[in-house]
Amino acid sequence: MKLPHLLLSGVAAAALALPVAVAAQTAPAAPPAGAQAGAHHGHRPMRMFRNLNLSTAQQQQIKTLFQQFRAAHPRGSMPDKASRRALHQQIMAVLTPQQRAQLKAERQKMRAERRARMNGAMPNASPTPSI
Numbered sequence: 001m002k003l004p005h006l007l008l009s010g011v012a013a014a015a016l017a018l019p020v021a022v023a024a025q026t027a028p029a030a031p032p033a034g035a036q037a038g039a040h041h042g043h044r045p046m047r048m049f050r051n052l053n054l055s056t057a058q059q060q061q062i063k064t065l066f067q068q069f070r071a072a073h074p075r076g077s078m079p080d081k082a083s084r085r086a087l088h089q090q091i092m093a094v095l096t097p098q099q100r101a102q103l104k105a106e107r108q109k110m111r112a113e114r115r116a117r118m119n120g121a122m123p124n125a126s127p128t129p130s131i
Contacts, residue, residue, distance in 0.1 A: 051106065052099045061094045 049062065069087050073080060092100055 048103070048106075052095065052102055054095075054099070058094050062091055065090050065094075 046059070046063065046066075049059075054062070065087060069083070073083060095103065
């Protein structure tokens with residue numbers, strides 16, 4: 001009587017394990033065309049600096065800082081607040097005082113817009129006329 005029960009359990013275990021084994025053997029999807037290997041979000045980190053009129057040297061320095069940070073902190077690693085703070089300080093050291101002030105103003109504006117969206121209000125939206 002125990003043999004059919006064990007046999008049924010073994011078949012069920014094999015059926016459950018098969019999809020996992022197949023998924024583990026499939027190759028990961030190729031990155032989109034133009035994406036750098038190891039770049040999690042492409043140029044996304046640089047978007048926050050797009051309105052600062054960075055020089056070519058500043059752009060390269062900041063890109064290098066991001067690349068070094070990503071190499072030291074791969075996706076899935078434990079968050080490290082001290083390292084993030086150090087990255088932030090290094091980036092701020094690359095910027096001029098005017099660029100730092102402009103970045104701070106843009107961040108405050110983005111935060112205010114995000115809060116408005118979360119509260120259901122749209123910034124710069126005209127009031128709906130009542131009928």
